[in-house]
Amino acid sequence: MTALQNRRILLAAHPDGRPLPSDFRTETVQVPEPGDGELLLEILYLSLDPYMRTRMNAGATYAESVPLGGVMLGATVARVRHSRHPDWRDGDIVLSYSGWQEYAISDGSGLRRIDPSVAPISTALGVLGMTGFTAYVGLEEIGRPVPGETVVVAAASGAVGSIVGQIARIRGARAVGIAGGAAKCSYVKDELGFDAVIDHRAPDFAEQLRAACPDGIDVYFENVGGKVLEAVKPLLNQFARIPVCGLISQYSDQATDASISLSDTLFKSLTVRGFIQTDFIERHQAAFLEQAAQWIKDGELRWREDVVDGLDSAPAAFIGMLDGQNFGKLVVRVRD
Amino acid sequence: MTALQNRRILLAAHPDGRPLPSDFRTETVQVPEPGDGELLLEILYLSLDPYMRTRMNAGATYAESVPLGGVMLGATVARVRHSRHPDWRDGDIVLSYSGWQEYAISDGSGLRRIDPSVAPISTALGVLGMTGFTAYVGLEEIGRPVPGETVVVAAASGAVGSIVGQIARIRGARAVGIAGGAAKCSYVKDELGFDAVIDHRAPDFAEQLRAACPDGIDVYFENVGGKVLEAVKPLLNQFARIPVCGLISQYSDQATDASISLSDTLFKSLTVRGFIQTDFIERHQAAFLEQAAQWIKDGELRWREDVVDGLDSAPAAFIGMLDGQNFGKLVVRVRD
Numbered sequence: 001m002t003a004l005q006n007r008r009i010l011l012a013a014h015p016d017g018r019p020l021p022s023d024f025r026t027e028t029v030q031v032p033e034p035g036d037g038e039l040l041l042e043i044l045y046l047s048l049d050p051y052m053r054t055r056m057n058a059g060a061t062y063a064e065s066v067p068l069g070g071v072m073l074g075a076t077v078a079r080v081r082h083s084r085h086p087d088w089r090d091g092d093i094v095l096s097y098s099g100w101q102e103y104a105i106s107d108g109s110g111l112r113r114i115d116p117s118v119a120p121i122s123t124a125l126g127v128l129g130m131t132g133f134t135a136y137v138g139l140e141e142i143g144r145p146v147p148g149e150t151v152v153v154a155a156a157s158g159a160v161g162s163i164v165g166q167i168a169r170i171r172g173a174r175a176v177g178i179a180g181g182a183a184k185c186s187y188v189k190d191e192l193g194f195d196a197v198i199d200h201r202a203p204d205f206a207e208q209l210r211a212a213c214p215d216g217i218d219v220y221f222e223n224v225g226g227k228v229l230e231a232v233k234p235l236l237n238q239f240a241r242i243p244v245c246g247l248i249s250q251y252s253d254q255a256t257d258a259s260i261s262l263s264d265t266l267f268k269s270l271t272v273r274g275f276i277q278t279d280f281i282e283r284h285q286a287a288f289l290e291q292a293a294q295w296i297k298d299g300e301l302r303w304r305e306d307v308v309d310g311l312d313s314a315p316a317a318f319i320g321m322l323d324g325q326n327f328g329k330l331v332v333r334v335r336d
Numbered sequence: 337m338t339a340l341q342n343r344r345i346l347l348a349a350h351p352d353g354r355p356l357p358s359d360f361r362t363e364t365v366q367v368p369e370p371g372d373g374e375l376l377l378e379i380l381y382l383s384l385d386p387y388m389r390t391r392m393n394a395g396a397t398y399a400e401s402v403p404l405g406g407v408m409l410g411a412t413v414a415r416v417r418h419s420r421h422p423d424w425r426d427g428d429i430v431l432s433y434s435g436w437q438e439y440a441i442s443d444g445s446g447l448r449r450i451d452p453s454v455a456p457i458s459t460a461l462g463v464l465g466m467t468g469f470t471a472y473v474g475l476e477e478i479g480r481p482v483p484g485e486t487v488v489v490a491a492a493s494g495a496v497g498s499i500v501g502q503i504a505r506i507r508g509a510r511a512v513g514i515a516g517g518a519a520k521c522s523y524v525k526d527e528l529g530f531d532a533v534i535d536h537r538a539p540d541f542a543e544q545l546r547a548a549c550p551d552g553i554d555v556y557f558e559n560v561g562g563k564v565l566e567a568v569k570p571l572l573n574q575f576a577r578i579p580v581c582g583l584i585s586q587y588s589d590q591a592t593d594a595s596i597s598l599s600d601t602l603f604k605s606l607t608v609r610g611f612i613q614t615d616f617i618e619r620h621q622a623a624f625l626e627q628a629a630q631w632i633k634d635g636e637l638r639w640r641e642d643v644v645d646g647l648d649s650a651p652a653a654f655i656g657m658l659d660g661q662n663f664g665k666l667v668v669r670v671r672d
Contacts, residue, residue, distance in 0.1 A: 054603075225598050244602045259595040262561055265610040266580045267390075272608040274601040 004031035007311055008101030011066045014058045018252045018322065023056065024072070024315040031103045039085050041078035041096055041104045046311070046332040047125035048074065048318045049159070053251040072100035072314075075130055076334075077114065077121050095124045100314055102334055118293050126159050126329035127303040128292055130277060134245055135163035136288045137280040138221060139171075142243035142273050147172030149218035152209075152235075154228045156197060157184035157304070159329035160245060164221045165194045166301055173219070176212050178228055180324050187327075192302055206231040219243075225250040229258040236268055244274040252322060304328030340367035343647055344437030347402045350394045354588045354658065359392065360408070360651040367439045375421050377414035377432055377440045382647070382668040383461035384410065384654045385495070389587040408436035408650075411466055412670075413450065413457050431460045436650055438670055454629050462495050462665035463639040464628055466613060470581055471499035472624045473616040474557060475507075478579035478609050483508030485554035486573075488545075490564045492533060493520040493640070495665035496581060500557045501530045502637050509555070512548050514564060516660050523663075528638060542567040555579075561586040565594040572604055580610040588658060640664030 005028050012025035034040045055066050055073060066073055076099070080092040085108045088094070095112040098104035114124045126132060138160075145151050151168035155161040156177025165175035165188070177188040177197040188197040196212040198205060209231050216237035222229065225247035236242075242260070250256050260272055295301035306328040308317045314332050321330050341364050348361035370376045391402050391409060402409055412435070416428040421444045424430070431448040434440035450460045462468060479500075481487050487504035491497040492513025501511035501524070513524040513533040524533040532548040534541060545567050552573035558565065561583035572578075578596070586592050596608055631637035642664040644653045650668050657666050 222598060229598065244598055247598055247602055250599060257597045257599050259597040260608075261593045261595040262558060262565070262580050262583055262608075262610075263586060263593050265608055266583055267610070269610045269612060269615065270608075271610075272596070272598075272601055272606075274598075274603070274605045274607075276605060279605065 004103060005029070006031045006101055006103040008071050008099070009311065009314055010069055011056055011072055013068070015053075015056055015252065019053065019056065019315075019319050021315050021319070026312065032105055034082055034084050034105055037085055037107060039080050039088050039106050039108060040082040041076075041094065041098060041106055042081045043076045043078045043096075043098055043102055043104065043334045044093075045077040045122045045125055046074055046100060046314060046334050047076065047130065048314060048321055048326075048330040048332060049131065050246055050248040050251065050322065052318065053248075053322060073097070074099050075125055076104075077124050078104070093121050095129065100311065102311060119296055122305060122307070122331050122333075123303065125331055126305060127163060127296070127301060128289065131159035131329060132163050132292055132303075133281070133285060133288050134277040135160045135167060135221075136292065137277055137284055138243035138245045138275060139164055139167050139219070141280060141284070142271070142275060143168075143219040143221060143241050145171050145173035145219050148174070150174045150176060150213050150215055151219040151221065152176045152178070152213065152217050152232060153221040154178040154200070154224040155248065155324075156188045156192075156194060157327060158223075159303075160223055161221070162188070162192055162303060162328075163301065166192055166295075168219070169193060169195070170295065170300055174215075176209075176217075178209070178224075184327060187304070191304075200228060210235060216240075221245060222247070224248050225258045226256045229260075233260065233264065236264070236270060239269050240271075242270065242272045244272060248322065306330045307333050309333050340439060341365070342367045342437055342439040344407050344435070345647065345650055346405055347392055347408055349404070351389075351392055351588065355389065355392065355651075355655050357651050357655070362648065368441060370418055370420050370441055373421055373443060375416050375424050375442050375444060376418040377412075377430070377434060377442055378417045379412045379414045379432075379434055379438055379440065379670045380429075381413040381458045381461055382410055382436060382650060382670050383412065383466065384650060384657055384662075384666040384668060385467065386582055386584040386587065386658065388654065389584075389658060409433070410435050411461055412440075413460050414440065429457050431465065436647065438647060455632055458641060458643070458667050458669075459639065461667055462641060463499060463632070463637060464625065467495035467665060468499050468628055468639075469617070469621060469624050470613040471496045471503060471557075472628065473613055473620055474579035474581045474611060475500055475503050475555070477616060477620070478607070478611060479504075479555040479557060479577050481507050481509035481555050484510070486510045486512060486549050486551055487555040487557065488512045488514070488549065488553050488568060488571075489557040490514040490536070490560040491584065491660075492524045492528075492530060493663060494559075495639075496559055497557070498524070498528055498639060498664075499637065502528055502631075504555070505529060505531075506631065506636055510551075512545075512553075514545070514560075520663060523640070527640075536564060546571060552576075557581060558583070560584050561594045562592045565596075569596065569600065572600070572606060575605050576607075578606065578608045580608060584658065642666045643669050645669050 093114045153161045153164040168175040175194040177194040222244045223246040226249035306326040429450045489497045489500040504511040511530045513530040559582040562585035642662040
């Protein structure tokens with residue numbers, strides 16, 4: 001145990017706009033022994049998610065920043081390698097929040113047991129994890145689509161957007177996705193079963209969106225910001241709901257900050273609500289896990305993972321994700 | 337009956353920005369006889385409200401525009417002068433939506449009986465009417481202040497703002513009002529009992545607002561728009577709620593359209609929601625009327641009317657209201 005080396009990736013510099021590889025630094029340190037009541041976790045999968053970009057800035061946004069020299073944060077699937085905690089046994093598979101590293105010590109707080117019989121364990125970072133739950137609570141608690149309404153979601157092939165559209169359809173709404181490039185668009189339409197999909201790279205994107213939403217837009221699930229919102233705004237119906245979940249297109253470029261005017265908000269009786277999934281965990285996570293497992297069992301919920309191998313791949317994969325290069329939920333397979 | 341003349345005020349022109357007296361036109365026509373199942377109403381009080389400005393534009397906003405040459409719309413308190421309707425008797429006092437005129441024919445739809453024993457009948461246009469209900473539903477359904485939170489409302493001496501602050505205090509929240517000029521500020525603080533009041537004309541308005549909200553702002557009841565929102569934004573707390581009820585400062589000057597950025601919405605988990613009180617009438621009006629009557633009886637809800645005499649005074653009073661010259665709920669006493 002004592003000879004174990006832990007590779008980990010630190011925040012080396014606050015990015016100026018788009019992150020660079022040099023904003024990260026890798027170091028290797030010795031793995032400490034777990035104390036009494038602690039466990040040693042070996043990380044199997046690391047989740048890479050857009051929100052991490054916001055934590056790399058110096059100023060706090062909606063949560064604490066990673067300090068310079070601190071380990072990059074993130075959700076992980078881990079195996080208990082050595083438990084000195086009464087509730088956990090060696091070999092247990094857990095969801096932890098261990099960050100960009102190969103090993104971690106935990107006191108057990110915040111760990112959740114993963115049942116490998118429901119779905120592959122990496123889905124605890126995706127469809128059965130933070131991104132699936134984000135889609136679920138944003139749509140069920142804020143979007144609240146009713147049968148026949150039109151739900152629009154961008155990054156529709158992504159970890160959150162793909163689930164938003166599928167749940168919208170389960171609820172009887174029409175799902176219109178926005179994605180980048182032919183491969184993603186075809187996946188959204190043909191494999192996920194969205195009613196329509198638009199390529200945001202098309203020169204006539206706004207016109208295509210209008211044509212795909214002949215009855216206007218009742219729910220716009222906002223996870224990108226920027227130009228997509230501009231095309232969405234004129235199509236919003238009276239009483240439209242806009243769960244604001246993420247703004248990936250703006251995280252490295254605040255100059256593009258999109259907004260909705262108060263007069264639109266007033267005259268269309270809009271509801272615009274920002275949220276973080278963690279605020280809903282206590283009340284809704286158990287119901288979500290049960291419901292999502294059932295949907296998966298019934299074949300109603302599909303997902304796609306974009307897996308990269310090895311912790312060292314994390315920075316480049318993360319930077320690529322911010323540019324839309326991933327295709328599905330991005331995870332790092334830290335260890336086979 | 338046949339000799340009765342009806343003076344009424346029409347929309348003569350769509351205003352270009354601030355309305356002018358020449359945008360209105362007065363005409364006198366003969367009052368028709370009520371048919372079978374109809375009533376002839378004689379208008380006692382006419383309500384003047386900021387939302388009317390939005391109905392004077394050519395384009396529809398959140399409700400239908402007044403057509404050129406059409407009677408200006410508005411809520412009214414009327415006496416049944418001659419009923420040929422089984423549900424109404426001569427002399428009944430009713431709330432109607434008869435607009436800027438002295439007489440109106442009604443088929444009884446949309447009328448509400450007014451109980452003069454609860455409060456003066458003109459309050460059916462104010463604290464016990466549309467403006468009181470607007471304050472109530474905006475605060476109770478969207479703002480939802482809890483004890484100890486800070487509620488900020490502008491136009492705090494006005495028909496809506498004055499009720500917002502008083503209900504906020506009844507709910508155990510801290511009420512901070514914004515008003516224009518010493519007389520209104522003193523009324524808000526001393527007579528309505530707000531915890532603090534700021535004069536928006538003060539050169540250091542934003543600093544004063546900050547000082548009056550040492551724990552930030554949890555609910556901003558938006559009924560003015562423009563520069564007040566700019567001062568409010570940096571003070572908004574995590575999870576703040578912004579019922580968007582009106583934008584009086586912008587109705588004649590769309591160039592000043594205020595907005596809330598999606599990044600603020602996301603990172604502060606804000607809820608921004610536009611509403612019109614009519615959307616809530618069916619579910620909540622009965623409870624409101626009962627509750628407000630009780631609060632009035634208990635001395636917990638005070639109000640102030642700004643009464644002008646004669647229908648001909650309506651255009652100038654309305655224009656003055658848009659400039660903030662009224663002091664309390666503006667009503668026209670059409671007939672003694």
